[in-house]
Amino acid sequence: MYTIGMLAKRARVSTDNIRFYERQGLIAPITKTRSGYRLYTDAALHRIMFIKHAQRCSFSLTEIRELLQMHEADARARKAAYRLAAEKKREIDRTMTALHAMADALSSLLQDAARNQEISSQPQPEESPLLTYLEACISAQTARPAGTSAPIAGRQGHAAASQRSATHQ
Numbered sequence: 001m002y003t004i005g006m007l008a009k010r011a012r013v014s015t016d017n018i019r020f021y022e023r024q025g026l027i028a029p030i031t032k033t034r035s036g037y038r039l040y041t042d043a044a045l046h047r048i049m050f051i052k053h054a055q056r057c058s059f060s061l062t063e064i065r066e067l068l069q070m071h072e073a074d075a076r077a078r079k080a081a082y083r084l085a086a087e088k089k090r091e092i093d094r095t096m097t098a099l100h101a102m103a104d105a106l107s108s109l110l111q112d113a114a115r116n117q118e119i120s121s122q123p124q125p126e127e128s129p130l131l132t133y134l135e136a137c138i139s140a141q142t143a144r145p146a147g148t149s150a151p152i153a154g155r156q157g158h159a160a161a162s163q164r165s166a167t168h169q
Helices: 004-011 015-023 042-056 061-068 075-116 129-143 154-168
Strands: none
Touching: 004 015, 004 042, 015 042, 042 061, 061 075, 075 129
C-alpha cells in the first residue's frame, strides 16, 4: 500500500496530479486510514503509468477514462470503447508513418552530408534539401504497402525528388 506521497514518487508525478486524476475518476484510493490518509495499491500505480503513456500518445483524459472503464461498463459502453481503441490505433499508425518518413528524410540528409563532408561551402539550393528528401520519402511510402518502411538511399532518393521537384516548377 502507498500513501499519496509514496505513490506520486513511484509514478513520478505530483500529488496534485494524483488528486486531479481522482477528481476525474481515473484512479481511486483503495481505503483511507483513520487519520484520513489515502492508501493506494499497485493497481493505482499501473493506472497512472498507463495514463501518462496514453497522454504521450495523444489520448485525451476523456478517452483514457473510456478505455479504463471498458471492462467495468455495460456492453454498449464497451463497444464504444473498442471503436475508440480502433480509431486511436489508426491515428497512431498514421502518425508513425509520418514519423518514419521524417526519420528516413533526416537519415538521407545526414548520409548525404557525411558523404560531402563540407556542407557550408556548397552553394545553397533553391529548395531545402530536407524538403526534397521528405518529399521523396513520403512518395516512396505512399507507393509501398501499408506497414512497410524502408529508408531512401541518400543520393537516389534526393535525385528522384529533385527530378520530381523540377518537373513541378
